[in-house]
Amino acid sequence: MSPNYQATASAPVNIAVIKYWGKRDTKLILPTNSSLSVTLDQDHLRSTTTSRADPKFTQDRLWLNGKVDEIKPDSRLETCITEMKRLRKKTVEDKDPKAPKLSTYHVHIASYNNFPTAAGLASSASGFAALVASLSHLYELPVDASTLSLISRQGSGSACRSLFGGFVAWQMGTKSDGSDSLAIQVAPESHWPEMHALICVVSDDKKGTSSTSGMQRTVETSPLLQHRIKNVVPERMEKMTRAIKDKDFDSFAKITMADSNQFHAVALDTEPPIFYMNDVSRAIIALIVEYNRLSRENGGRYKAAYTYDAGPNAVVYAPEANMKEIASLIIAYFPQKAGDFKDVLGLFGAEGA
Numbered sequence: 001m002s003p004n005y006q007a008t009a010s011a012p013v014n015i016a017v018i019k020y021w022g023k024r025d026t027k028l029i030l031p032t033n034s035s036l037s038v039t040l041d042q043d044h045l046r047s048t049t050t051s052r053a054d055p056k057f058t059q060d061r062l063w064l065n066g067k068v069d070e071i072k073p074d075s076r077l078e079t080c081i082t083e084m085k086r087l088r089k090k091t092v093e094d095k096d097p098k099a100p101k102l103s104t105y106h107v108h109i110a111s112y113n114n115f116p117t118a119a120g121l122a123s124s125a126s127g128f129a130a131l132v133a134s135l136s137h138l139y140e141l142p143v144d145a146s147t148l149s150l151i152s153r154q155g156s157g158s159a160c161r162s163l164f165g166g167f168v169a170w171q172m173g174t175k176s177d178g179s180d181s182l183a184i185q186v187a188p189e190s191h192w193p194e195m196h197a198l199i200c201v202v203s204d205d206k207k208g209t210s211s212t213s214g215m216q217r218t219v220e221t222s223p224l225l226q227h228r229i230k231n232v233v234p235e236r237m238e239k240m241t242r243a244i245k246d247k248d249f250d251s252f253a254k255i256t257m258a259d260s261n262q263f264h265a266v267a268l269d270t271e272p273p274i275f276y277m278n279d280v281s282r283a284i285i286a287l288i289v290e291y292n293r294l295s296r297e298n299g300g301r302y303k304a305a306y307t308y309d310a311g312p313n314a315v316v317y318a319p320e321a322n323m324k325e326i327a328s329l330i331i332a333y334f335p336q337k338a339g340d341f342k343d344v345l346g347l348f349g350a351e352g353a
């Protein structure tokens, strides 16, 4: 009987507070700017992936939410699997002649998301992070999460950030081979446990313009993106890193909302224009703006920060103490079915990654 080579890992979604939008290399997935995100710790928003290697398998195969998904030649999936096998050979088999030659076996991979895919909830981020984390366990790779992020990045850019918990930066890097375009942890979740996120599912329909094609249209046509890349993001990355290290929610909130606004502005500046937010998204912005204005007018501080990705759903970051009030306000103004709002308690990273 042959030994059982199998491993399971899970990874959560991350929501950027400084947005990635645009590639300078579409094959290697190298971004036009650095980005920074918060990894959400919640059972509702995770991908869980099991990988198995067996000399009897005749090809690599993938099941996504129980359905066979073709691994096309030269696809992002194939690239990630090939790169993981290469890393197994280089870091384990070449060093120890007795190590099983798992890099020569085909793999079967089964992955599940427990939330709607492609609704602007970053399913590709958690999906590719869980895939790479599970293969890393299977292959017992002696490498750190930043090294794995170089590979998950080639599955989906934002996936490099989901290999860490807490507050995570994707450093864009400058090299043309992508070897310095990786994720690092700015601070673990335990650094700022009061930070919570409320996900407001405005719509779980599939989005109209995919991030991959939308962002390249922006690169090709938006003059505003060039301004953002050169003059805006580098300073924001520094200020946001400082805000997180200092647990300065006022600065965190200001930069988060400004960066969400500018991301949607560059989408609108694209030819033809891209609209991700809808009327409900904009009404939630108005509510958070008013909530902050009332607090600040009375000598208080920012109490909440909204951010929107490539879809209409709102994510509201706030100190835990404000969350009940914010959820009540949103439910009062936007009556919904129970379960549409998910208070994401705490922050957490890919298990064992």
Ligand code: 2P0
Pocket (backbone or CB within 6 Å): 015, 016, 018, 019, 020, 021, 029, 035, 124, 125, 155, 156, 157, 158, 159, 211, 212, 263, 308, 309, 310
């Ligand atoms: C982000 N988004 O930083 C930004 C904000 C959407 C808006 O990363 O082509 O799915 O696979 O690298 O990672 C969505 O882009 O695109 C994204 P690919 P990805 O989270």
